[in-house]
Amino acid sequence: MYLSRVKIDRFNRHNLRELKHLGCYHGWIESSFPTEKAEAEKTRKLWRIDTLNDEYYLILLSETAPDIVLLEKYGVKGSGSSKNYDKFLDSLKQGMRAKFRIKLNAVKSYYDRETYKKRGQVKPVPLAELKSFFLERTQKNGFEVQKDEFDVSQRINEFFQHSNPKDKEKQDRINLVGVTYEGILTITDLEKFKQTLQKGIGKKKAYGFGLLTIIPVK
Numbered sequence: 001m002y003l004s005r006v007k008i009d010r011f012n013r014h015n016l017r018e019l020k021h022l023g024c025y026h027g028w029i030e031s032s033f034p035t036e037k038a039e040a041e042k043t044r045k046l047w048r049i050d051t052l053n054d055e056y057y058l059i060l061l062s063e064t065a066p067d068i069v070l071l072e073k074y075g076v077k078g079s080g081s082s083k084n085y086d087k088f089l090d091s092l093k094q095g096m097r098a099k100f101r102i103k104l105n106a107v108k109s110y111y112d113r114e115t116y117k118k119r120g121q122v123k124p125v126p127l128a129e130l131k132s133f134f135l136e137r138t139q140k141n142g143f144e145v146q147k148d149e150f151d152v153s154q155r156i157n158e159f160f161q162h163s164n165p166k167d168k169e170k171q172d173r174i175n176l177v178g179v180t181y182e183g184i185l186t187i188t189d190l191e192k193f194k195q196t197l198q199k200g201i202g203k204k205k206a207y208g209f210g211l212l213t214i215i216p217v218k
Helices: 012-018 022-031 034-039 086-091 127-135 188-201
Strands: 002-007 047-054 055-062 081-084 098-105 107-110 121-124 148-164 166-186 212-217
Touching: 022 034, 022 047, 022 055, 022 148, 081 086, 086 188, 098 148, 127 148, 127 166
Parallel strands: none
Antiparallel strands: 002 055, 002 081, 047 055, 098 166, 098 212, 107 121, 148 166
């Protein structure tokens, strides 16, 4: 596994026009792996847009290292980097505490048997339920978080577009709800937690959701 990062060039107007929705970021990331594109074999990738000191960064976790030149297509030249992630995974220990950050697509299916007989209607998770929405996903992913040791740092409405299967000239808009959580976690199941770090949590991972990143607390 490889963890890569590149600073996004937000002052380039062309870039801003090109990166108009999450699907554009997805395309940028996939194009950074030319061998996979040529062989038509995609591997799993997790990514997220992070801010640090008022700068925006693309964070990417992938099975193979990306082409740094292509990863810098919409980034600041010379800011791209990639490092082996397996060594970090091997350094983790049962019971370890760590600072964490993750962005989830905070939506749920709400069932109304009279109106929606086959499936629930997908709606954003109410503000009052955002913390419990996250806590419900901790133990089964190999870690625990105390209620007073994490918070919601951001909630933002986002979207991506894709071709309508019935009309290729038409673009369907899919709305998403991005909620970022930050705090302190404790590893309770080491092997399961390592899998979580590599595979992510939740849905819409191809569009910037589910990547859990941590910094061990000394």
